[in-house]
Amino acid sequence: MLTLDLTNAPRWLDLLPGVRLQVRPLTTALMVSARGDAAIQALPPEAATEELAMIMAKAVARRAVLDWEGVGDAEGNPVPVTPEGIDALLDIWPAFDAFQSAYVAKWLLLEQEKNVSAPLPTGGSAGAIATAKPAKGRARTVRRG
Numbered sequence: 432m433l434t435l436d437l438t439n440a441p442r443w444l445d446l447l448p449g450v451r452l453q454v455r456p457l458t459t460a461l462m463v464s465a466r467g468d469a470a471i472q473a474l475p476p477e478a479a480t481e482e483l484a485m486i487m488a489k490a491v492a493r494r495a496v497l498d499w500e501g502v503g504d505a506e507g508n509p510v511p512v513t514p515e516g517i518d519a520l521l522d523i524w525p526a527f528d529a530f531q532s533a534y535v536a537k538w539l540l541l542e543q544e545k546n547v548s549a550p551l552p553t554g555g556s557a558g559a560i561a562t563a564k565p566a567k568g569r570a571r572t573v574r575r576g
Contacts, residue, residue: 441497446529450501457495457534465490485521488531492517495534 444452455461465471468490474483493514502520503509510516521527 444533446533447501447525450526451499452496452530453498454495454534455497457491461491461494465494468493484531485527488527488535489518489521491535492521492530 439456439458441453441455444454446452465487468486470486471483471490474486496512496517499512499520500509502516521530
């Protein structure tokens with residue numbers, strides 16, 4: 432069952448031990464905005480899927496992350512959220528993986544659920560099983576007077 436959350440209130444996302452992010456809800460508007468990010472538009476068509484995934488995650492995070500806790504500089508001093516800081520955080524594999532799994536994956540699962548119909552038996556993706564039994568006997572033609 433699809434559960435609708437009709438609030439637009441930010442929520443806290445536990446990213447790593449001691450690190451959490453305050454994020455906006457992952458809405459269609461946020462994803463569409465991220466897809467239009469200049470870094471994504473600049474990718475060549477032959478770019479690797481992995482490169483696209485990284486750039487997309489950063490674009491989403493730059494739009495979604497409002498605040499964070501447990502992120503600091505080399506001396507351990509807390510740092511404010513900045514686009515550069517978000518990119519640097521997601522350059523750390525465990526942070527990227529956790530962000531993808533805990534935040535972006537929920538949206539991707541909903542995208543997958545959109546296409547749940549069986550393929551058409553007469554379409555280019557033939558594969559659906561016919562459920563009607565063949566007619567018995569000869570077909571009759573209706574004559575009109």
